[in-house]
Each structure stands twice: as C-alpha cells, then as structure tokens.
Amino acid sequence: EADIYQTPRYLVIGTGKKITLECSQTMGHDKMYWYQQDPGMELHLIHYSYGVNSTEKGDLSSESTVSRIRTEHFPLTLESARPSHTSQYLCASSDQGGRNIQYFGAGTRLSVL
Amino acid sequence: AQRVTQPEKLLSVFKGAPVELKCNYSYSGSPELFWYVQYSRQRLQLLLRHISRESIKGFTADLNKGETSFHLKKPFAQEEDSAMYYCALSAVDSNYQLIWGAGTKLIIKP
Numbered sequence: 001e002a003d004i005y006q007t008p009r010y011l012v013i014g015t016g017k018k019i020t021l022e023c024s025q026t027m028g029h030d031k032m033y034w035y036q037q038d039p040g041m042e043l044h045l046i047h048y049s050y051g052v053n054s055t056e057k058g059d060l061s062s063e064s065t066v067s068r069i070r071t072e073h074f075p076l077t078l079e080s081a082r083p084s085h086t087s088q089y090l091c092a093s094s095d096q097g098g099r100n101i102q103y104f105g106a107g108t109r110l111s112v113l
Numbered sequence: 114a115q116r117v118t119q120p121e122k123l124l125s126v127f128k129g130a131p132v133e134l135k136c137n138y139s140y141s142g143s144p145e146l147f148w149y150v151q152y153s154r155q156r157l158q159l160l161l162r163h164i165s166r167e168s169i170k171g172f173t174a175d176l177n178k179g180e181t182s183f184h185l186k187k188p189f190a191q192e193e194d195s196a197m198y199y200c201a202l203s204a205v206d207s208n209y210q211l212i213w214g215a216g217t218k219l220i221i222k223p
Contacts, residue, residue: 038214040197042215058210090157100145101201102211106159 002027006091006105013081013112021076021108023091032074033102035090036060043090050096078113081112115140117202119214126190127222134185134217136200145203146176146183147211150180153194160198162187170194190221 004025013019025032032048035058045058049068063085064078074093078085089107092102116139122209126132138144148160163176163183174185183200200214 040216040218043213044197045210048210097163100209100211101147101159101162103159106156 004011004091004093004103004105006089006108008034008108009106010109010111012111015080015082017081017112019078021078021089021110022093023074023076023105024072025091025093025103025105026072027093027103028095029093029103031094032068032094033092033094034058034064034076035064035089035092036062037088037107038091039088043093047076052106054055081110083112086110086112115144115202115204115207115212117197117200117212117214119200119217121217123218123220124181124216125220125222128192129189132185132187132190132194132221134198134200134219136183136185136214138181138183138200139214140202140204140206141182142204142206146174147200147201147203148172148174148183148185149199150196157199171179178195192221192223195219195221 007022030051032049035043037043044060046060046062047066049055055066066076088107090107091105094102120135146163150160151157172187196214199216201211203209
C-alpha cells in the first residue's frame, strides 16, 4: 500500500547525541519535505528535495542535515541534539505534477533532555 | 513575499451551528489554495483544494481573489469536525512550495 513511513514515532535522547530520523515513502513521489511542528502550532519547512541528489534548506534555520540517495528515502540527521530541538518532525511527499498535494507521515516526536 | 494568515487560533462553536474558518493570503498572482486538517492523533491530511471546487465532509471553500480570501465553511458543525485546520498556498513564485498559515483549532461543543 502506498504510504509514508516515519521511524521512530517517539524518541527521547540526551543532549549531544547524534540521531537520524527516518522517512520512506512508497508513493512513487519525487518531492519530499521535512517540517518541524510544535503540537497545534504552525508548520516550518526545514528541508526539501526534488529528487535524488537534490536537497535544499527551507525557511526555518535548522542544524539538521538531510540526504536523498534513493527516491524513496529521505533521512534527517541531527549531529548533536540539544533541548531546543525538542519538537515534532513531519515528513511529506508530493508528485512533480501540477497537483502539488502533499502527503504526510505520522511524525516523529523528539524530546532532548 | 507570499503570506497566509489565519486570524483565529481557536474557534469554538456548538454542534449544529455554522462554521467559518478564515484564511487570508497575500499574493499578486494566481495562487493555488488548500485546506489541510489534522484530527487528534491522526496525520495531517488534505481536506480540499480550490481547484477541485468540491465539498468534502460538508466543507466548502471559495477562492475570493478580490478579497484575497479562502474561507472554509460548513453550514452545520458536527462534533467529529473538531481538529486543527491549516490553510496553505502554492505559487510559482515560491517554486510551488506550500506556504502555511498558523492554523486554527476548531472545537465543536455538544
């Protein structure tokens, strides 16, 4: 079934740890996105990709990095987590066509102690 | 620069009452407008887009270019409509990235 998978769903880690949030999609989409969202608040785009080997920074300054080696996989990495990184991270994808509808994963809720 | 404004952070109405969630945008060209919804413990998902001109779950939204608005309306609210609602804009100037409003939390009281 076509879907967007995010793992882990919840993560509690200590300051200074390196973490990678996983996002995979079986939608067949070229475009992928990472958003940061505090619960019930607005979405902030932190990274996006138009396809393999394409990555761009979004509007929100972020200390994270992303890679796009495979079309279906778009992991986000924090080299050294800090309490200010505590938030929910949403992954989304959309096709290249004119519909531009974004489909979202269930999110990863990150707590950095 | 494009901007989407949802003036109400919280909207609370009684079941059966009409609902209108406001969305205003700033963009001089021809945008594409969307409403996304996030129910409790569920994913953010598309509710409707102005191009489709359809009614989803009883909700409709009309793009008013003169007033640069895309308000979401439902004549009779139901308790299951309680959720966070986000208005978003897509335009060629922003490379078709979605520009998001801050969201409105809708609470339907029994």
